[in-house]
Amino acid sequence: MILHEFFSYELLRVIWWGLLGVLLIGFALTDGFDMGTAALMPFVGKTDVERRVIINTVGPVWEGNQVWFVLGGGAIFAAWPPLYAVSFSGFYLAMFVVLAAFIVRPVAFKYRSKKDDPVWRTRWDRALFISGAVPALLFGVAVGNVIQGVPFHFTDDLHTVYEGAWYAKFIGLLDPFSILAGVVSLAMLLMHGGAWLAIKTEGAVQERARRYGAQAALVAVIAYALAGVWMAFGIEGFRITGDYATGGPSNPLHFEVARTASWLSAYTDRPWIAIAPALGLLGGLGAFLGLRAGRGGLAFLSSNLSILGVIASVGLTMFPFIMPSSSDPRSSLTVWNSSSSHLTLFIMLVSTVIFMPMIMAYTAWVYKVLWGRVTETDVTENSHTAY
Template identity: 80%
Template sequence: MILHELLSYELLRVIWWALLGVLLIGFALTDGFDMGVGALLPFVGRTDVERRVAINTIGPVWEGNQVWFILGGGAIFAAWPPLYAVSFSGFYLAMFVVLAAFIVRPVAFKYRSKRDSANWRSIWDWALFASGAVPALLFGVAVGNVIQGVPFHFTEDLHTIYEGVWYMKFIGLLDPFSLLAGVVSLAMLVMHGGAWLVLKTEGTVQARARAYGAVAALVAVAGYALAGVWLAYGIEGYRIVGDYLTDGPSNPLHFEVAKTATWLTAYSARPWIAVAPALGILGGLLTFLGLRAGREVSTLLFSKLAILGVISSVGLTMFPFIMPSSSDPGSSLTVWGASSSHLTLFIMLVVTLIFMPLILVYTAWVYKVLWGKVTEADVTENSHSVY
């Protein structure tokens, strides 16, 4: 209990805000290249053998990578209950589409090679494409909506009310800025998938992955830069006004929130956070150069650097907000007003400190065992393999 007393409520809130970011970044770094390979599948693989090569680079690891998505959802549920309630309610239809895509993916992996039919396999290959491209796009769209603010408010008893009719919960997400964010997300993960295929394949598949990945890297960097300019001149930000407690009770309505001219005021208050967008742009450009030069390991690392910079820039720019409300700024969710209790966060941290290293060690061991390239000879000599 001494440790519990040393870790203040304020500190635990910041730790879990950071851990949520780590889980989301971990998901993008691992399952991100799975989605990227899926989105690239019809383009890097022109024959059944070439597509099987691409599929076999991710087939053995995608299930483990998707665990990060589950961990992120669990962390939101346990550490940030109001965020879980608002996001899974307001983004319900979008979440349904993402989950449907994730359900289709394992079915496609298991079924595509069950019949030696070109039409049969083509159907499942396009299913793999959709299960990669659609979530990659929608995750970015969701981030774009969060940056602009989500139309919800709380009643006095903290009952969540989401504005608008049911079909607008999906159509309303597709505004121009959010679609741009979706394009950045999709291009970034396609870049990551291309870097992964360059590392894991050779020959024609590798050459095509290098070409498409390089284009995606440029699109991601250009789209990210454009989004930054749009954020500076066309998107209102949010700020807490007046005095407030960082270790007080978790009640969003205890904070007075007002809109401000731009989110970029955060960079004048905390100049060091400019490192994040700089890493996003630098990582994307280095990935482009690495793909063009034919480098493999370093290119994948640069791609990871770009993802780290892009995702962390969103969280650092918005801090302490985690989901602002566009219809009622006073209902906005912040790090200080939307967390679970002090004891809950402490117990979760202890559990995380025990099991997270085990997950990381196991993941590293799996990738070490599976290190090496997938070749056409590998898949043709194992014609009855699962993938």
């Protein structure tokens, strides 16, 4: 009870905002190279054996990596219920497409090698490509929409109303800035997948992965820089006006919110957060140079740092907003008005402190055991155990 009182409601909200970011970054770092590898496969693997090599670099770990996605969704549901309700209903069609792609992936992994038929395997290879490229693109599109504000509002009894026709919930997401954000996300994960293949393969597959990964890294850096300039001069931000209580009740209509000239005013208030976009840009350049120079380890480390910086820059720039409303700014969801109760956040934190180290230790052990390059000999001589 004393410990519960030590963690104030305000502190727990900030901790869970940070943990949500950790889960999203963990998902992007792990399942990100799975998606990037799948999206690169048609370009990097020219023969059936080469494509099997690519598949076997992620085959043993992709299921564990995808758990981060489930953890992220669970954390949103438990720690930020209004955010879960608004995002999963407002982005319903886009989320359905992402989940359909994720469902296709395990089926493709399991069924691809069931028949030694080129047509059969080509179809499943296309399915794997879709399962990697489509979610990578749509995750960025979703972030682009959140940055601009999502057209929803709450009624007086906190019923959520999403503006526009049902088809606008998908087609309406594809505005120019959100498409640019999607390009950033897709290129970033292609870079990550190329760096992963650079350290997990050899020969022709490795050379092609390095080439396409370097190109993707360059596109990611340029697109990310353009998105930053667009945010500075072309997109209005949000700010809380008047007095507000950071430890007050979770009522989205409790605060007054107004539009501001730019999201980048946050860097005037908190200059230290500039480290995040700097890390995103420098990490991408490091991945580009590492892939070009044939230094796979440097490229993969830099790719991880770039992803960390890009995702962190979004969260830090928008803080304390989590999902602003473009149609009714007062309905915007923030760290201070959309969390679960004080007790719920505390119990979740205790559970996380106990179980998260165990999960991360087991994950590290799995990667250690499965570390090493995948060769053509491995997949041809172990046809019954390899994908």
